[in-house]
Amino acid sequence: MSRILLPSLLSLLVFSVLTGLIYPFMVTGIAALCCEHQAQGSLIRQADRLVGSSLIGQPFDDPKYFWPRPSATTPQPYNGASSAGSNLGPTNPAQLDAVRTQLAALQQADPDNKWPVPIDLVTASASGLDPHISPAAAEYQLMRVARARAIDPQRLRSLVAAHTQSRQWALLGEPRVNVLELNLALDALH
């Protein structure tokens, strides 16, 4: 029996050191050399103050900012300490209610806007931390933000365009707008 138990135990120890310590430390070491910024969370600092990460979405509910997608994290939306999706099914009345509530909030903030609301702006993301909205969702909110800030819509449109990422290599994923970066750029205009 010890011909089986001893090698089992020793193999577990040896492979634990190899794959559980040496390997992750090696990746950490190389990452610190080649891409420290990304490895540490792509953090955004302003005058030594940490304002967020360009990969983690933040909540915005002031009409002068672009709003992100609904977030299902608890207890507050965009809780970075506890990522979560809504997990509500497509026939669940609670999901329909959530969509209607978000739709009403958007329309209330911009009553004259009669354009259809893009679907991503009323549905909760998978992570609850989605940093992006679709270009359609940015365009839908553009006039509201321009009015709240009293700036020329054309100027705002070119700012949005500057913060719109197209498909990677013109092929992969979906075009998207980074909400936190766009809103920080808006604040920097003044």
Next chain:
Amino acid sequence: MSSNGWLQLAIYLLVLLLSVKPLGLYMAGVFDGSGAVTRWLRPLERGLYKLCRVDGDASMNWKQYALSMLAFNAFGALAVYALQRLQAYLPWNPQQMSAVTPDSSFNTAVSYITNTNWQGYGGESSMSYLTQMLGLGVQNFLSAATGIAVLVALVRGFTLKQAQQIGSFWVDLTRATLYVLLPLSLILALALVGQGVVQSFSAYQTATLVDPITVSEPVTDAAGNALKDAHGNPETRPVQVTTQTIPLGPAASQIAIKQLGTNGGGFFNVNSAHPFENPTPLSNLLEVLAILLIPAALCYSFGRLIGDTRQGWALLAAMLVLWIPLLGLTAWAEGRSNPAYPPALAQAASAQQSGGNMEGKETRFGVADSALWAAATTAASNGSVNSMHDSYTPVGGLIPMWLIQLGEVIFGGVGSGLYGMLVFAIIAVFIAGLMVGRTPEYLGKKLEAFEMKMASLVILIPPFFSLVGTAIAVSAAAGRAGTANPGAHGFSEILYAFSSASNNNGSAFAGLSANTAFYNTLLGIVMWTSRYWLIVPVLAIAGSLAAKKHVPAGAGTLPTHTPLFVVLLASTVLVVGALAFFPALALGPIVEELQFAAH
């Protein structure tokens, strides 16, 4: 779905198929010891054997092989359990996570050694960095290497003649880890960090919100009970939120092996939907490619090892014949509009938005990349997700669930998928033999009563545990209490959970509150039994086949590399899966689809 979406699916398939031969060839060289890298690194390998007190030249019979595998995995489970229970006293715990509960620790330990990687817990809120690396990360490698080792042993059953031994578990395990999983993980981990996946030992950061928000918080009395107002509603008070926690950790190293080893347990709660786990469309392509990469390439390695690559291509073809239509159906289903939504919404795809069912999906992935991932992660027994399957349209959720229920043989787990598919091939050859009244033989080995008994165990045990587990859970109050969605969808959540556990997939309809003593225990037992009650019969088949003489192919031998056999094999998989699960699926997603479309 947009035409770009369909193009992305086609490109994925192309890249996957192009990598099958080079990687398959490399792995074949690793397992028979003839490859160049294996020869150069032989001294290192020998050194490891010395440390582990393993005789690298001793071959084992199938029982010794199975016992070594079981003992090694049992020690692994103990280590993962102990790390979770003791993490508060151990280093690399900057968030000061306390001990995980006993039932959750048991579930997670079983889940990781069985290559299921079901996540009953939220990584960023319960596991220390050390537990993630030394517990979960290690088993990501070792459970995958175990699957590959068992496959290599089964392949030897076909190639060896009148032999009592089927190779050494320690050698197969070491080679799979050292030459296949570690180098591929290192490359993938670094590519992922470049895209923005975090790899850090710092504590979580706190950012100041640009636009502080006010949320309502339930009011509690001194004893911690929620207070109610005069109308019986929970009393709340407004609270201003001014900061956001930015979680960190050594994530990239773990995510790489999680994808490559068909493990699937995420570093963060929402797995590869988390922007720190899967930040860009390119990281998404690499991660979803990594899911099917080794399982697909192993088909070629298999053909190479038995000396007839056509046999490997035939198995891969049977997998693709089943998978491609199911992938297309998932993508179509998720691109649909929800008829119940208000007309003031724009749901169709356009140049400005992905459109379709965006509940539980990320903007950067849209419908195409999410559906691709869902079909890949459930076909392989990976179980990682980049979107929430629970929020899929009924047919969109049915396909991933059914891909799991088909027995995780369409690609399947690393190693385990192919040994499962070989068992189905044995069944298919047997059925064909019955039809023409000849003794069935596969790859030069006669299939007799013992092999058929073992093969029947392998294909019947997972459906048995899926359905009996579901039946127990829907009959128990503790089981029904876990569902998050009402009606047929709630039933689907339970059926998905037990299908996932009994086929060692690990993905979930995640609304189900499964981190309870009831689900942790029941699902833990299901994962444990269905992993090892499959591996042991497979090793028994390997031992029995290895002891047989080689039978040269005659006029009555069914050729197993032809399109006819591909269709026969695919039909066998389909019929077993459909017969076992159609009644249960009719109660869940099929009923829900009728309700969805009737709006």
